[in-house]
Amino acid sequence: MLEISGLSSAYGRIEVLHGIGLVVPASQLVCLIGGNGAGKTTLLRAISGVQPLKSGSIRFDGQDITRLSAEERVKRGIAQVPEGRQIFGSLTVEDNLNLGGWLHGGGTASERDAIYAMFPILGEKRHLAAGGLSGGQQQMLAIGRALMSRPRLLLLDEPSMGLAPVLVEQVFGVIESLRAKGITMLLVEQNAAAALAKADYGYVIETGRITHSGPSAQLIGDPKVREAYLGI
């Protein structure tokens, strides 16, 4: 569904991604693991069209989207749950969800209800400012907002970051249920063990290059990956 080849990107003069190649097949959960500063977030931003490329191409559904605007990519079905949630703090929970459905004219009541069914706490706090939610609730909201755009490919950037263990479990539960619904996902995680346990396929990124890739089971068994990322 998503095919990336030879992707390089830079902040000013400093190149942070060097010729990334990566494939996310339809209906699969692919995870991307790697340390801080390896380029994971930059790669997701490049896929969403908010980070300029130096070279390389991105294809979605067989079509070249390398030059498309961020808006056009959302329209085609790519949504992102960004690192650090990035919710609209001064707006209400409900407004955040409606804006997730911006390209469909603001989201319908039944779409919102589906999100509230998934995350009841958001329904309870629907009229409160999103900035006042706890970290875990903000993460739920960020996921809900991304789902409101009716994505076919969901990019998740460190959804478990900074959350208490019980919430981390809840987030992975949500990912599991989205996968059951057939949503294709690219999951970026520092929590490599949990991510690989759920994913079909995994990529390891180090200083802007893909160093390992393979079916999750194979990566979990790889001594180098185990040592560097799983701490075993």
Next chain:
Amino acid sequence: MPELLQFAFSGLTVGAVYALVALGFTLIYNASDVVNFAQGEFVMLGGMITVFLHLAGLPVPVAAFAAILITVLVGLALYAFAIDLARGSGAVQIIIITIGASIFLRGVAQVVFDKRFHALPPWFGSEPIRLGGAAILPQSLVVLTGAALIVALIFLLIDRTILGRAILATATNRLAARLVGIPVRRIVALSFALSAAIGAVAGLLVTPITLTSYDVGTLMALKGFAAAMLGGMGSAPGAIVGGVLLGLAESFGAGLISSKYKDAIAFLIILFTLFVRPQGLFGKKSTERV
């Protein structure tokens, strides 16, 4: 007593205009973090273009409509050719660009129009209405009604439409706005267009009372800025309250103390706000959790 009522009425009238200018500041500031010091030139253009189109033979309503349209185009051009090109520059650079644009627009107005003062005929005659000993110009009521209508429309837009929410979202978190597919550059362009329209309306409404000339924009921008600061930069209700309070303060200050100090009051208010309550009357300290 009649004097006080008189001061209150003229204060409200000027205050309504300041409120509109402050609202223009607020819209642009909210969508883009830019403090647009060319805001006053929109007021000047609204008045001057109406005057000259009227002199050229167009009826006032047609001239006024054309003036709003042209001012909107100027606002969009300001965004496209000055602000947008400087995307990624710091706030100070962009503020200086808007000051430059303001000087440029004033220069062009001086060449295209002239350097004299101009008036427009009042909409409903100039026979003052007597009320409790005070004389109210019918045009004052036009200004107040017009300002109230515009404020109501803007609040409806921001509060009740998804487009208004998108403007706020762009202001709150530009990256997130792009990620949900909001075309942030078009949203910011829209805020410039709206601000220009509001400024133009303020200018053409008030011209029959205060007259206009190519250089009324400078003081107008400063007054509007003072009003926005007093109300709290970024708060639309604050802009309205700040504008009205500033108008009243000026009117009472000029009437009770000395009219020489009229223009100084706005600056005193800016200083006082910065010392006592830098976030303004309606400004909030950020309470967002991270």
